Amino acid sequence: MLLKVENLQAEIDEKQILKGLNIEVKPGEVHAIMGPNGAGKSTLANVLSGRDDYEVTEGHVTFDGEDLLELDAEDRARKGLFLAFQYPVEIPGVSNKLFMQTALNAVREERGLPALDMFDFDEFAKAKIELLDMRADLLERSVNVGFSGGEKKRNDIFQMALLEPKLCILDETDSGLDIDALRVVANGVNALRSAERSFIVVTHYQRLLDYIKPDHVHVLYNGQIVKSGGFELVHELEENGYDEIIQQFENKNQ
Amino acid sequence: MQRKISPVAQKAVAHYIAESERLNQACDNESLKQIREQAQALLKQQGFPTQRDENWQYTRLTNFVQKHFEVKPASKITSEQLHKFMPDFAVTKVVFVDGWFNESLSDDLAALPKGVSFESLQDTFDIAGDTSALFSSESEITKEPFGVLNSLLLADGFYLQLSANAHLELPLFVLNIQTEGQHMSNLRNRIELADNAELTLIERYVTLETSTQDNDSMACTNVVTEVNLAKHTRFKQVVMQEQDDNAFYFNNQYIYQDDSSSCMSFYGSMGSQLSRHQNHIFMNGEHIESQQNSACLAKDKQTVDSRTDTQHNDVWGNSQQLHKYVLTDHAVGVFNGMIRVDQKAQKTDGQMDNKNLLLSDTAKMDTKPQLEIYADDVKCSHGSASGQIDKNQIFYLQARGIRRADAIKMITHAFLLEPVEVINNAAIRQWVTARLSAGLASVQKKVRE
Numbered sequence: 001m002l003l004k005v006e007n008l009q010a011e012i013d014e015k016q017i018l019k020g021l022n023i024e025v026k027p028g029e030v031h032a033i034m035g036p037n038g039a040g041k042s043t044l045a046n047v048l049s050g051r052d053d054y055e056v057t058e059g060h061v062t063f064d065g066e067d068l069l070e071l072d073a074e075d076r077a078r079k080g081l082f083l084a085f086q087y088p089v090e091i092p093g094v095s096n097k098l099f100m101q102t103a104l105n106a107v108r109e110e111r112g113l114p115a116l117d118m119f120d121f122d123e124f125a126k127a128k129i130e131l132l133d134m135r136a137d138l139l140e141r142s143v144n145v146g147f148s149g150g151e152k153k154r155n156d157i158f159q160m161a162l163l164e165p166k167l168c169i170l171d172e173t174d175s176g177l178d179i180d181a182l183r184v185v186a187n188g189v190n191a192l193r194s195a196e197r198s199f200i201v202v203t204h205y206q207r208l209l210d211y212i213k214p215d216h217v218h219v220l221y222n223g224q225i226v227k228s229g230g231f232e233l234v235h236e237l238e239e240n241g242y243d244e245i246i247q248q249f250e251n252k253n254q
Numbered sequence: 255m256q257r258k259i260s261p262v263a264q265k266a267v268a269h270y271i272a273e274s275e276r277l278n279q280a281c282d283n284e285s286l287k288q289i290r291e292q293a294q295a296l297l298k299q300q301g302f303p304t305q306r307d308e309n310w311q312y313t314r315l316t317n318f319v320q321k322h323f324e325v326k327p328a329s330k331i332t333s334e335q336l337h338k339f340m341p342d343f344a345v346t347k348v349v350f351v352d353g354w355f356n357e358s359l360s361d362d363l364a365a366l367p368k369g370v371s372f373e374s375l376q377d378t379f380d381i382a383g384d385t386s387a388l389f390s391s392e393s394e395i396t397k398e399p400f401g402v403l404n405s406l407l408l409a410d411g412f413y414l415q416l417s418a419n420a421h422l423e424l425p426l427f428v429l430n431i432q433t434e435g436q437h438m439s440n441l442r443n444r445i446e447l448a449d450n451a452e453l454t455l456i457e458r459y460v461t462l463e464t465s466t467q468d469n470d471s472m473a474c475t476n477v478v479t480e481v482n483l484a485k486h487t488r489f490k491q492v493v494m495q496e497q498d499d500n501a502f503y504f505n506n507q508y509i510y511q512d513d514s515s516s517c518m519s520f521y522g523s524m525g526s527q528l529s530r531h532q533n534h535i536f537m538n539g540e541h542i543e544s545q546q547n548s549a550c551l552a553k554d555k556q557t558v559d560s561r562t563d564t565q566h567n568d569v570w571g572n573s574q575q576l577h578k579y580v581l582t583d584h585a586v587g588v589f590n591g592m593i594r595v596d597q598k599a600q601k602t603d604g605q606m607d608n609k610n611l612l613l614s615d616t617a618k619m620d621t622k623p624q625l626e627i628y629a630d631d632v633k634c635s636h637g638s639a640s641g642q643i644d645k646n647q648i649f650y651l652q653a654r655g656i657r658r659a660d661a662i663k664m665i666t667h668a669f670l671l672e673p674v675e676v677i678n679n680a681a682i683r684q685w686v687t688a689r690l691s692a693g694l695a696s697v698q699k700k701v702r703e
Contacts, residue, residue, distance in 0.1 A: 049653055050652070050653070051649055051653075052649075072652070072658070073649060073652040073653055074652045074653075074655050074656060074657050074658065077652070077653055077654055077655035078655045082653075083653050085650065085653075088650070089644075089646045089647050089649075089650035091647050091650065091651075091664075091665060091668065092668060092669070092672065093667075093668025093669060093671060093672050094664055094665065094667075094668040098664070099651070099654070099656075099664070100654075102656055102660070102664070103651075103654035103655050103656055106654075106655035106656055106657070107655045110655070142668075143650075159654060163654065163655070
């Protein structure tokens with residue numbers, strides 16, 4: 001098991017968002033987490049990646065045999081957890097290249113690999129840029145500054161490709177993307193799929209999932225997983241919306 | 255109007271007037287004597303500014319007024335002692351020690367290219383009969399309290415003239431070294447660029463040995479520089495203020511620009527307990543470009559004050575400014591920027607931006623960007639923002655495996671170094687970047703401890 005989340009409960013500003021969430025992800029699996037606005041999708045992504053605005057009040061998370069919740073955000077990243085942001089952050093003045101070289105060498109240090117110098121990094125990065133069919137000037141610019149929405153998301157996928165994580169969490173990476181940008185992101189994800197690498201794709205819409213075709217689909221509502229299934233669940237949701245599932249769940253709990 | 259001057263300030267006034275009279279007794283140059291006497295009268299009348307003066311509200315002179323700095327002969331230093339202050343690229347070196355030109359430590363300035371003349375002001379006073387032409391902006395200079403003090407103690411500095419089309423092969427690097435406590439380095443510089451001349455000037459202000467907290471080791475530097483830029487001239491200037499943390503630093507620069515001239519002035523500030531750097535820019539011609547950037551770093555109880563007064567007096571002027579401050583501990587940052595656009599100065603483009611990063615809860619920033627516009631067809635903007643590092647930025651870097659402390663360092667570096675990008679010459683830019691990075695590293699070491 002790569003990731004095991006048990007009875008996860010978390011709050012922000014004393015408001016409980018996650019109310020006992022369970023999920024298990026094996027190596028190589030692709031899980032989609034869908035749900036209406038306010039269900040707790042982004043909270044789950046942020047709690048797993050270690051943003052300290054959220055407080056975990058109950059539950060356990062094991063990642064690759066370690067207690068994930070005990071680790072700082074940077075250590076989670078170094079151990080192979082990657083978050084693709086819903087809103088990638090602009091950092092004026094910090095070049096994408098310096099940022100990515102520093103990040104890559106941090107992760108390599110954790111894996112006991114030697115740091116890459118500028119030339120080795122350039123070569124390594126160039127291969128990834130080609131793999132993802134991205135613009136070569138990406139590295140020369142400040143982190144996300146002046147990037148379009150699509151470019152920001154692509155930059156995140158590029159970082160994912162460089163860092164070669166074990167678990168990739170995509171937090172509504174598809175939001176705000178036009179169809180071409182969506183395709184580039186999806187192709188990037190598919191190019192990175194492997195027998196060892198797992199994905200959790202958090203999304204509100206089925207668009208991205210049509211390209212990625214997840215193995216497992218979960219519906220998150222009111223801080224809990226209320227229904228799980230295979231890829232067919234995506235189309236069920238597309239036709240009927242969330243209302244039916246939510247209604248079933250509410251009835252069951254009455 | 256006679257101001258009420260406190261007893262402490264009265265003592266300081268009496269001290270500096272005595273210093274000025276002492277200098278005058280040993281002086282044969284009548285126009286110089288007269289300049290000092292005029293300043294004596296002004297100082298007697300005005301004393302020193304206090305917090306009640308609007309322009310000195312946040313820049314307290316309490317410590318300065320209690321010290322009585324003296325204009326003394328320069329200490330002897332060797333060229334080995336200079337070595338660590340020199341940049342890693344080729345320059346023409348000019349050395350001032352304690353406010354006095356040092357010919358033997360400087361490069362051979364008689365060998366400068368044709369059309370370039372460098373003299374120490376002291377030599378100019380000694381040789382020439384009537385030097386009153388040197389004081390053409392005296393009425394402007396003495397509007398500033400430290401301009402008055404500079405005239406009062408006027409003794410040395412440099413007088414640099416470039417004739418039409420002249421330029422120097424190498425940047426001129428003026429190293430100003432303070433060696434001793436209680437010493438006033440009083441510098442008056444005058445730079446004249448005739449039509450189409452070009453100059454790259456680097457000024458560095460340092461202390462020979464870093465002193466302890468000992469009061470006696472404090473020194474003061476007070477500079478007035480006048481720059482006259484004729485038509486189509488290009489003037490690039492970098493000033494690095496890296497004096498000892500006990501020192502005082504005051505600098506007033508008066509830059510007069512004629513048609514189609516361009517001026518780039520960068521100020522980097524890291525040292526001194528109190529520093530105040532002021533640009534007075536007079537854009538007195540058409541199609542002038544004027545750029546003023548600064549990067550200021552302050553820690554402990556340092557006060558760093560940087561101000562600009564930019565006067566657009568003719569059409570099609572373009573002025574750009576970016577001023578950034580990084581403050582920590584109990585440091586105080588002060589920015590005051592004024593863009594004045596004369597009624598005549600149509601088609602003016604004036605942009606001024608001030609951004610400040612506060613790394614501690616106790617650091618303080620006072621900022622006042624101002625516009626005064628009397629023309630109707632202009633494009634002007636001014637803005638200021640102060641705050642802490644965006645925690646979303648820190649988290650973004652952490653989420654990629656970068657340690658929190660390193661993330662803060664990267665973001666802070668990038669923030670402070672943005673104004674440096676205005677320096678076109680790569681070697682100079684890298685040198686300034688290295689200086690500021692070293693300053694940040696020492697600040698951040700403290701933050702972590």
